[in-house]
Amino acid sequence: xFDDKEKSNFSTTGNQLVELxxxxxxxxxxxxxEISISVANVDLIYLGLNVLLTSIDKLEEIxxxxxxLPLSSKPLNALVAEGKGGKR
Amino acid sequence: MIYLYAIASEVVSLLDPxxxxxxxxxxxxxxxxxxxxxxxxxxxxxVNLSKEAIYGHENVVEFFMKHTPILPVRFNxxxxxxxxxxxxxxxxxLEIETNLLKVSNCxxxxxxxxxxxxxxxxTGIKNNLTDLSNQVEKLSKAKKYILDKFAIHKEAFYLQExxxxxxxxxxxxxxxxxKQAATFPIAANSYMILNSVFLVPKESIIxxxxxxxxxKADHKEFAFxxxxxxxxxxxxxxxxxxxxxxxxxxxxxx
Numbered sequence: 001x002f003d004d005k006e007k008s009n010f011s012t013t014g015n016q017l018v019e020l021x022x023x024x025x026x027x028x029x030x031x032x033x034e035i036s037i038s039v040a041n042v043d044l045i046y047l048g049l050n051v052l053l054t055s056i057d058k059l060e061e062i063x064x065x066x067x068x069l070p071l072s073s074k075p076l077n078a079l080v081a082e083g084k085g086g087k088r
Numbered sequence: 089m090i091y092l093y094a095i096a097s098e099v100v101s102l103l104d105p106x107x108x109x110x111x112x113x114x115x116x117x118x119x120x121x122x123x124x125x126x127x128x129x130x131x132x133x134x135v136n137l138s139k140e141a142i143y144g145h146e147n148v149v150e151f152f153m154k155h156t157p158i159l160p161v162r163f164n165x166x167x168x169x170x171x172x173x174x175x176x177x178x179x180x181x182l183e184i185e186t187n188l189l190k191v192s193n194c195x196x197x198x199x200x201x202x203x204x205x206x207x208x209x210x211t212g213i214k215n216n217l218t219d220l221s222n223q224v225e226k227l228s229k230a231k232k233y234i235l236d237k238f239a240i241h242k243e244a245f246y247l248q249e250x251x252x253x254x255x256x257x258x259x260x261x262x263x264x265x266x267k268q269a270a271t272f273p274i275a276a277n278s279y280m281i282l283n284s285v286f287l288v289p290k291e292s293i294i295x296x297x298x299x300x301x302x303x304k305a306d307h308k309e310f311a312f313x314x315x316x317x318x319x320x321x322x323x324x325x326x327x328x329x330x331x332x333x334x335x336x337x338x339x340x341x342x
Contacts, residue, residue: 015313017139019198020146023321025137028160029095031176031328 089132090167093125093148094158094319095177097188103155106147109135114148119174122184125152126173135164153319157192159184160319176330183326194267194287195317197296201255201282202311203247241277248274248281251310255282258303262286265296268323281310285322293317 091109096116100123105114112127125148135141142163149160167173177184259282263269266286274280288296297314304312 016315017142019313019315019318020142023160023196023318024142024145024163026162027321027324028162028319029165029324029326029328030162031092031165031330 089129090170090173091127091129091135092161092165092167092173093127093145094152094160095184095188096123096125096152097121097157097192099123100152100155103151105151107144108148109141109144111144117170117174119177120181122177122181122188124173124177125149125158126170129166134166137163149319153195157188158319159187159191159324160321172330176328180326180328187324187326190268191287191320191323193291194289194320194323195293196320196322197266197286197288197293197314197316198318198322199258199262199282199284199286199300200280200313200315201258202279202313203251203281204279204309204311237277244277244279247279251281254307254310258282258307259284261303262296262299265292265299270322272322287320287323288317 091112093108093114099116099118105125108114108127110127110129110131112129114125114127116123116125127148129135145163149158152158153160167176259269259271262284263286266288268287270285272283272285274283286296300312300314304310
C-alpha cells in the first residue's frame with residue numbers, strides 16, 4: 001500500500017496518514033450536502049457558524065462597558081462593526 | 089446505498105480491483121463520456137471514519153489511477169440509487185470532462201516546509217511575557233493561558249514573516265516542473281512557511297523529486313515534507329450540488 005510514496009521527512013510517524021486525511025476528507029469531487037462523518041458511532045456535526053474569536057481581556061472590556069452589550073442579545077457581527085469584538 | 093470513489097475517464101476492463109469500503113466489490117458503470125467507480129453498500133447510513141475505511145477508499149482510487157485518468161471523490165459520498173448518481177453526474181458532464189483532461193497523465197505531489205524553532209527568539213518572547221505576567225496581580229489561569237498561547241503565536245508569526253519570501257521562491261522553483269500548482273492557507277500558530285501542491289506530469293516526477301531534494305539540501309534551516317504521488321485531489325475545481333429530488337423524502341416533514 002502506497003509503495004511508491006515518498007517517505008516522510010519529518011521525524012514523527014503517521015504523516016502520510018495525515019496527508020491522506022487532509023485530502024480524502026476535504027478535497028476531490030465534493031457533493032454538497034452529503035458529508036456527515038461519524039467516529040465510533042458518534043456523529044460529528046459541522047456547523048456553519050461565523051465564529052468570532054476574542055481575547056479574555058477584550059471580553060472583560062466589553063462586559064465592563066456598562067453592561068450595555070449583553071452578548072446574548074446582540075449579534076456578534078454588530079460588535080465587530082462597532083469595533084468592540086476583537087479580532088476575527 | 090451507492091458509494092462513489094472516483095470518476096474515471098473510461099471503464100477499465102479485464103482488471104480485478106481491490107475490495108472497497110466494507111469489503112464490498114468495486115465496479116464501474118458507463119455514464120456518458122465517463123465511468124464512475126462504485127460499490128453498493130449494505131448500510132443505509134454514512135460510513136464510519138476508520139483507518140480501514142480510509143484505506144479502502146484510497147486503495148480503490150489509486151488502483152484506478154494507475155490505469156486511467158480519474159477525479160478522486162471525497163470520502164463518504166453516497167447516493168440513494170444508481171439513477172440518482174447518474175442523474176447528478178450527467179448535469180456536470182462539462183466540468184467532469186474538463187477536469188479529467190486537465191489531470192490526465194498527472195499526479196499530485198505535496199510539499200510542506202516548516203521553519204525550525206528559533207529557541208533564542210522564543211525564549212526572549214517568553215521571558216518578556218513572563219515579566220509582564222509577574223507585573224499583573226491576581227493573574228487568572230485564563231490570562232496565563234492566553235499569554236502562553238500568545239508567545240507561541242508571536243514566535244510563529246515572526247518565523248512566517250521572516251521566511252515567507254523564501255517560501256515563495258521555493259514554490260516557484262518547483263512550479264516549473266508542474267502543470268498547475270496551488271498553495272493552501274497556513275495556520276497562524278504554526279511554524280509552516282509553505283503548504284503547497286503540484287500537479288506533476290508522470291514523466292516529470294523524477295525531475296520534480298530531484299529538484300525538491302536539491303532545494304532541501306540547500307536549506308538546512310527548514311524541515312521539509314514531500315508526499316505523493318497522490319490522486320489529484322487538490323486539482324478538482326468544481327463542486328456538485330445534488331439534485332433536490334434525491335432528498336425529497338428527507339425534506340418532507342409532514
